[in-house]
Amino acid sequence: MHIIVCISNVPDTTTKVKFSSENTSFDDSGVQWIINPWDELALTRAMELKEDTSNAVSNVTVVTVGPAGAEPTLRKALAIGADDAIRVDSETGDAHFVAAQLASVIKNGEFDVILCGIESSDYNGSAVGGMVSEMLDIPSVSAISGLRIDNGEVLITRDIDGGREEVSVPAPFVGVVQKGIAKEPRIAAMRGIMMARKKPLQVVPVVEAEKLTTYQEYVMPEPKAPCKMIEADNVKELVNLLQNEAKVL
Amino acid sequence: MSVLVYTENWDGKFKKLSYELVSYASAVAGMIGGSVTALSIGNVQQDELSKLGAYGATSVLNVDGAPEGLDNQVYTSIIAAAMEKTGAKVLVMAQNNTGKAIAPRLSVRLKAGLAAGVTALPESANPLVVLKKVFSGKAFAKVKILSDSAVLTLAQNSFEIAETGGSASVESFDPGVDVAGAKTTIKDVQKQEGKLLLSDAEVVISGGRGMKSSDNWGPIEELAEVLEAATACSRPVSDEGWRPHEEHTGQTGKIIAPNLYFAFGISGAIQHLAGVSSSKCIVAVNTDKDAPIFEAADYGIVGDALKVLPELITEIKAARAQ
Ligand SMILES: Cc1cc2nc3c(=O)[nH]c(=O)nc-3n(C[C@H](O)[C@H](O)[C@H](O)COP(=O)(O)OP(=O)(O)OC[C@H]3O[C@@H](n4cnc5c(N)ncnc54)[C@H](O)[C@@H]3O)c2cc1C
Numbered sequence: 418m419h420i421i422v423c424i425s426n427v428p429d430t431t432t433k434v435k436f437s438s439e440n441t442s443f444d445d446s447g448v449q450w451i452i453n454p455w456d457e458l459a460l461t462r463a464m465e466l467k468e469d470t471s472n473a474v475s476n477v478t479v480v481t482v483g484p485a486g487a488e489p490t491l492r493k494a495l496a497i498g499a500d501d502a503i504r505v506d507s508e509t510g511d512a513h514f515v516a517a518q519l520a521s522v523i524k525n526g527e528f529d530v531i532l533c534g535i536e537s538s539d540y541n542g543s544a545v546g547g548m549v550s551e552m553l554d555i556p557s558v559s560a561i562s563g564l565r566i567d568n569g570e571v572l573i574t575r576d577i578d579g580g581r582e583e584v585s586v587p588a589p590f591v592g593v594v595q596k597g598i599a600k601e602p603r604i605a606a607m608r609g610i611m612m613a614r615k616k617p618l619q620v621v622p623v624v625e626a627e628k629l630t631t632y633q634e635y636v637m638p639e640p641k642a643p644c645k646m647i648e649a650d651n652v653k654e655l656v657n658l659l660q661n662e663a664k665v666l
Numbered sequence: 667m668s669v670l671v672y673t674e675n676w677d678g679k680f681k682k683l684s685y686e687l688v689s690y691a692s693a694v695a696g697m698i699g700g701s702v703t704a705l706s707i708g709n710v711q712q713d714e715l716s717k718l719g720a721y722g723a724t725s726v727l728n729v730d731g732a733p734e735g736l737d738n739q740v741y742t743s744i745i746a747a748a749m750e751k752t753g754a755k756v757l758v759m760a761q762n763n764t765g766k767a768i769a770p771r772l773s774v775r776l777k778a779g780l781a782a783g784v785t786a787l788p789e790s791a792n793p794l795v796v797l798k799k800v801f802s803g804k805a806f807a808k809v810k811i812l813s814d815s816a817v818l819t820l821a822q823n824s825f826e827i828a829e830t831g832g833s834a835s836v837e838s839f840d841p842g843v844d845v846a847g848a849k850t851t852i853k854d855v856q857k858q859e860g861k862l863l864l865s866d867a868e869v870v871i872s873g874g875r876g877m878k879s880s881d882n883w884g885p886i887e888e889l890a891e892v893l894e895a896a897t898a899c900s901r902p903v904s905d906e907g908w909r910p911h912e913e914h915t916g917q918t919g920k921i922i923a924p925n926l927y928f929a930f931g932i933s934g935a936i937q938h939l940a941g942v943s944s945s946k947c948i949v950a951v952n953t954d955k956d957a958p959i960f961e962a963a964d965y966g967i968v969g970d971a972l973k974v975l976p977e978l979i980t981e982i983k984a985a986r987a988q
């Protein structure tokens with residue numbers, strides 16, 4: 418079984434977001450880049466599955482669509498344990514464009530399980546995984562919080578309203594993963610970092626694809642009014658304010 | 667230019683979310699010109715279906731006999747067939763589990779630009795420009811749709827329900843989709859019965875590491891009961907196993923927008939706020955007056971959550987009794 422994990426290179430989640438060119442582009446000066454948190458969990462789970470040899474996972478590949486500046490993030494994924502990496506050489510476009518690049522890479526390989534995160538922490542699109550599956554005309558399962566292999570069959574736990582389901586779909590399929598898929602993201606060890614340098618990282622050119630959306634402008638949220646403080650021994654006043662001022666009780 | 671809205675039902679009943687979606691679709695139709703058709707899949711009674719008219723749908727397409735459980739490909743085909751039948755240019759869905767699973771597939775199938783997690787009415791109708799959150803709520807972006815058609819998924823609780831008092835004709839619709847060809851096999855379903863869903867709750871009571879131990883959740887649950895609220899927690903609390911992972915809110919957990927959010931012993935890390943900052947009113951109780959949660963909160967108490975909670979329960983009960 419061959420797993421491919423789609424990796425989005427995103428600003429660290431604590432980044433103070435700024436925009437430039439009259440609020441039309443994200444200002445990435447001084448930004449630390451990380452593996453998108455859900456993608457990191459997907460990769461972690463892929464490695465766990467591979468390490469249990471009874472699962473017969475032969476290979477874990479990681480792929481990203483981005484400029485050369487995204488390579489340290491791919492190396493990080495290799496350091497965590499992925500066997501090889503692919504970078505589609507592109508200044509990223511919209512979700513549809515990115516998905517088309519990934520679909521092209523996946524079509525040219527022999528992958529059984531394609532994993533994506535539920536969203537990227539920058540543009541919060543929740544789009545790429547589903548789009549890739551539709552472009553490849555293969556099944557997809559979303560909101561995945563568990564993934565295991567039982568006798569060669571991939572069993573998926575997905576969250577539904579008020580509970581969860583265990584489902585299966587025939588491979589190849591796209592799994593869109595969220596919290597719960599792995600407990601903690603795996604951190605690369607020194608040995609992994611050393612080994613990552615020698616692992617194959619292939620750069621492939623973009624394929625032609627359409628953009629269906631564009632980000633026209635960014636807007637910062639309105640600053641909010643300061644918090645009204647209430648004394649700890651005056652809980653009655655809090656209830657009064659919630660009832661009569663905020664009118665939420 | 668008509669609008670199609672996919673309305674989810676739960677065991678044959680619509681919920682606030684469904685009405686929110688139809689209200690939004692109807693306002694969008696008002697802007698771009700055209701009417702709203704609602705699509706419903708599954709076993710829903712006629713009188714329930716026609717309720718959608720009150721929120722602006724002029725017709726309702728009803729697909730009976732959908733597969734049990736969600737098969738993304740089958741649902742995509744059904745909704746695409748309804749788009750074709752109505753000639754709609756805009757599809758409105760919810761930005762929830764179902765919407766996230768299907769909207770991207772529809773975007774590709776229909777060659778329709780997807781704006782996910784839209785928070786307001788379009789800024790302009792032609793070209794279609796919509797506002798959505800980016801960077802987990804740290805900013806908003808205006809997304810311009812470049813294609814002829816669009817798929818918009820609406821962020822939860824971001825649009826007020828508007829009753830127009832209209833009525834809708836109900837028509838049963840055969841999408842011509844091979845439902846038996848569904849590739850998703852449902853092996854097991856586990857539902858928590860009788861529990862209010864976090865994403866549905868108007869009031870949410872949340873606890874962080876400041877609650878000290880799982881043994882201290884009694885008053886949080888009691889307060890939730892008094893207020894008919896759902897319970898939530900910060901990530902370390904679910905990581906520790908003090909609470910189930912379904913309760914974890916924040917950037918990597920659930921994103922919620924209730925009317926009222928109580929944060930007890932939660933520091934207010936940026937990743938936590940990413941999941942709760944759209945709440946209408948935030949109340950924070952924290953022993954540290956400099957905790958960042960107070961920058962996001964509307965009302966705050968510097969104090970011990972374990973002491974404040976029982977008093978709060980008593981005071982709310984007293985206020986309610988009046
Ligand atoms: C990539 C990434 C993603 C993340 N995603 C999330 C996420 O989705 N959700 C999330 O919540 N976190 C997330 N985190 C973790 C986040 O950074 C914080 O570590 C976490 O939110 C802190 O949880 P907490 O406020 O419960 O605990 P702490 O930070 O330990 O804060 C506990 C608070 O309780 C107060 N306190 C202590 N005792 C009392 C008392 N008796 N009464 C009242 N107050 C008391 C303290 O003053 C303190 O402010 C993420 C982190 C990373 C790096």
